[in-house]
Amino acid sequence: MTPEKIKEKINKIVQKITPDISEQIILDARKKAYQTKKEKTRSFSWKPALIFAMSCLLFVTVIVNKPATPVVAATISLDINPSIEITLDENDKIIEIIGKNEEGISVVEDLDLEGYQVEAALKVLIESLLKHGFLNENANSILVTVDDEDITDSLMKMINDILVEDNFDGSVVCQNLKDNPDLVKLAETYGISIGRAQLITELIALDETYNIEELAKLNVTQLNLLLGNPENALLGIKRMGQASQKDYIGEEKAKEIALSSVGAKETEISDYNIEIDYRHRNIVYVIKFVYNNIEYVVMVNGTSGTILECEQENKQYKYQYGYNNSSGLDDENSGNNNYGQGSSNNGTNGGKGNNSYGNGSCIGQKNVKRIALNHANASEYNNYRSELSLQDGKRVYCVEFEANNRQYKYVIDANTGEILEEK
Amino acid sequence: MTDFCKQSIDDVLLDECLEEIASDDMDGFRKLYELTSHILYGFSLSIVKNEYTAQDCLHDSYIKIIEAAKTYVSKSKPLAWMLTITRNTCLQSLRENRKQANLTEEQWILQAHEEDVSAVDREFLNQCLNQLDDKERQVIMLHSLTGYKFKEIAQILKLPLSTVLSRHNRAIKKLQQIVKQEE
Numbered sequence A: 001m002t003p004e005k006i007k008e009k010i011n012k013i014v015q016k017i018t019p020d021i022s023e024q025i026i027l028d029a030r031k032k033a034y035q036t037k038k039e040k041t042r043s044f045s046w047k048p049a050l051i052f053a054m055s056c057l058l059f060v061t062v063i064v065n066k067p068a069t070p071v072v073a074a075t076i077s078l079d080i081n082p083s084i085e086i087t088l089d090e091n092d093k094i095i096e097i098i099g100k101n102e103e104g105i106s107v108v109e110d111l112d113l114e115g116y117q118v119e120a121a122l123k124v125l126i127e128s129l130l131k132h133g134f135l136n137e138n139a140n141s142i143l144v145t146v147d148d149e150d151i152t153d154s155l156m157k158m159i160n161d162i163l164v165e166d167n168f169d170g171s172v173v174c175q176n177l178k179d180n181p182d183l184v185k186l187a188e189t190y191g192i193s194i195g196r197a198q199l200i201t202e203l204i205a206l207d208e209t210y211n212i213e214e215l216a217k218l219n220v221t222q223l224n225l226l227l228g229n230p231e232n233a234l235l236g237i238k239r240m241g242q243a244s245q246k247d248y249i250g251e252e253k254a255k256e257i258a259l260s261s262v263g264a265k266e267t268e269i270s271d272y273n274i275e276i277d278y279r280h281r282n283i284v285y286v287i288k289f290v291y292n293n294i295e296y297v298v299m300v301n302g303t304s305g306t307i308l309e310c311e312q313e314n315k316q317y318k319y320q321y322g323y324n325n326s327s328g329l330d331d332e333n334s335g336n337n338n339y340g341q342g343s344s345n346n347g348t349n350g351g352k353g354n355n356s357y358g359n360g361s362c363i364g365q366k367n368v369k370r371i372a373l374n375h376a377n378a379s380e381y382n383n384y385r386s387e388l389s390l391q392d393g394k395r396v397y398c399v400e401f402e403a404n405n406r407q408y409k410y411v412i413d414a415n416t417g418e419i420l421e422e423k
Numbered sequence B: 001m002t003d004f005c006k007q008s009i010d011d012v013l014l015d016e017c018l019e020e021i022a023s024d025d026m027d028g029f030r031k032l033y034e035l036t037s038h039i040l041y042g043f044s045l046s047i048v049k050n051e052y053t054a055q056d057c058l059h060d061s062y063i064k065i066i067e068a069a070k071t072y073v074s075k076s077k078p079l080a081w082m083l084t085i086t087r088n089t090c091l092q093s094l095r096e097n098r099k100q101a102n103l104t105e106e107q108w109i110l111q112a113h114e115e116d117v118s119a120v121d122r123e124f125l126n127q128c129l130n131q132l133d134d135k136e137r138q139v140i141m142l143h144s145l146t147g148y149k150f151k152e153i154a155q156i157l158k159l160p161l162s163t164v165l166s167r168h169n170r171a172i173k174k175l176q177q178i179v180k181q182e183e
Helices: A003-017 A022-045 A048-064 A102-108 A118-131 A149-165 A181-190 A194-206 A220-227 A251-261 A315-320 A365-376 B003-008 B011-022 B026-048 B051-069 B078-097 B119-130 B134-146 B150-157 B161-182
Strands: A074-079 A083-088 A094-099 A141-146 A171-176 A238-240 A269-279 A282-291 A294-301 A307-314 A382-391 A394-403 A406-413 A419-422
Touching (some): A003 B119, A022 B026, A074 A194, A083 A102, A094 A102, A094 A118, A102 A118, A118 A149, A149 A171, A149 A238, A171 A194, A171 A220, A194 A220, A220 A269, A251 A294, A365 A382, A365 A394, A365 A419, B011 B026, B011 B078, B026 B051, B026 B078, B026 B134, B078 B134, B078 B150, B119 B161, B134 B150, B134 B161, B150 B161
Parallel strands (some): A141 A171, A307 A382
Antiparallel strands (some): A074 A141, A269 A282, A294 A307, A394 A406
C-alpha cells in the first residue's frame, strides 16, 4: 500500500470515530460566556465596601427570613410543541425547568439551567428548540403563558428579541394564566398544556362553532393563525410577529382562486377582505368581495386550494327590500332568532325593517346554512353554495351542498327562514 | 496531497465560519465543526493517546476557539491556528493528568463502541498508532488529516523541518511494514 493510501485510510477511519459533540460545545460555550459576563458585571459595578455592606445585610436577611428552598415568584409555560415549564424566583433566576411532554423532556434533559437568569436560559432554550427543529419556518410560533402579569410584556419582548437575534422569523403569543380549575381537567383530557387549553377555551367562547376536539389537534402556529383573524381578537392576548403560512397556499393564491371561481379580475372587485379560519377540519381562507354588485364569500381550503363554500348575495335584492343590517353579510348575531316562525310581512317595507327575522329583514347566510344543514341532518358537508335572489318578488336563498352521500338543494325564504322548496 | 485531503481544508470557508462565530451565529460553529472536528480529534488522539481524553480536549479546544473567535485575526491559516490551540490544550491536559506515561496498550486501544467503524479498521488504526512514537504519530496524523506541507506541520509542532521529514519517512516505513504483515 502506498503512503498516500495509508494516510487516506487513516483519514477515513478518524472521520468515522470522531464524536459529534458540537451541540454540547455550543451549550457549554454559552454557559461559560454567561458566567464570565456575570463575574465581570460583579467586579466592575460593585465597590468592595458596598459588597461588604450588602453581604452583611444579606447575611442577616438570610438568617432571619430566608426559607430553606427558593420561593417561586412566577411560572412560565412555553408551548411550541414541545411544552416546557419554567419556574422563576423573585430575582428572575431559574429555579426549575421541566419538560411537560415527551418532546419537552427531550429538549430540557441536557440543559442544566437552574440558577441562570431567565434571559440567558431562554436564549439557550430557544437555540435548542431551533436546533432540534421544533421551531422552524412552518411552525414558528411560541405560546407563552405566565401567571405573573407584571412580567408578561418584558418576557414577550425578551423572547421576540432572542428570535430576532437568531435571525428567525418567529411569532410570540403571550397570555396570562387564569385561575380556572377546569383548565387542568381539560388539559388532561385532551393531552395538551394548560396554556393551550386556556387559549382554545377562549376561542370557543368567542365562536361557538369551534369545538374543542378539533382545536385541541391544532398546533400553536395554527392557533396563532386563528388569532390573526380580527373576529378572534381576544382580550388579554398579546402577539408579536406573524404566524407562518408556509404550510398553506397563502393569501395571494387563495385570492386568485376565489376570484377566478367567479370569473372576476382583481381590478373589477371592491370591498375585498381575507381572513384565516378553521372550518371543515381545515385551515381555510375566507375571502369576501363585491363583484358585479354581488357580494361573494368564498371559503378556500388552505392546504389544497379547493373551494369549500361560495355564498353570494345580490346587493340590489339585499338592500332594496328592507334589509337593514349594517353588519354586512354575516348577520347571525343580529336580531332575535325567531326565524322559521313565518311572518306574512315578507320584507317589502321599504328598507325600514328591524333585525327581527320575518319582519322585513334578511336572516343572513349563516342562519340559512344552519336551517338547511339542520333540515338535512348534515354535520359534515361539501361544496356548499348559497345565493340570494328574487323569486316571484320574494327574496329567497338558493342553497346547494353535498352531504350524506347525496346532493341537497333548498330554496329558503330570506325573510322568514321558511323552507319553500327542497330537493 | 490526495483530493480527499484537499477537500477537507478550505481556509476561506473556515475564516467565514470564524467570523460568524464572532458575531454569535452558532450555525458558523456547526459548519466549522463539521469541517474540522475529525482533524482536531485525530490530532488530539495522536497526542493524548486516549479517546476519552481526546474527546475532552476536542471539547475544550473548541470552547477556546469560540471564545477566541472575537479577537481572531485571519492570517489565511485558520486551521493552523486551531491546531495550535488544540495542541496546547492537549499538552495542558497531559500535564494535568499525567496519563501519557502510565498508559498501557489496553487503554490505548480504541473502544469498540463506534458502530460505524469495522473491527478491521479499528485494529488497523490501533496497530498503526501503537507502532509509532509520539512525534511520528503526530506528524502522520497531521499529514493524513490536513494535507499540510511538512513546512507547515513543522511550524505547528514547533520542530525543525528536517526532523519532521525524517520522522515522517520513518513512520511511513513502519506503517508500510504493518500493512505488509496484515496482507
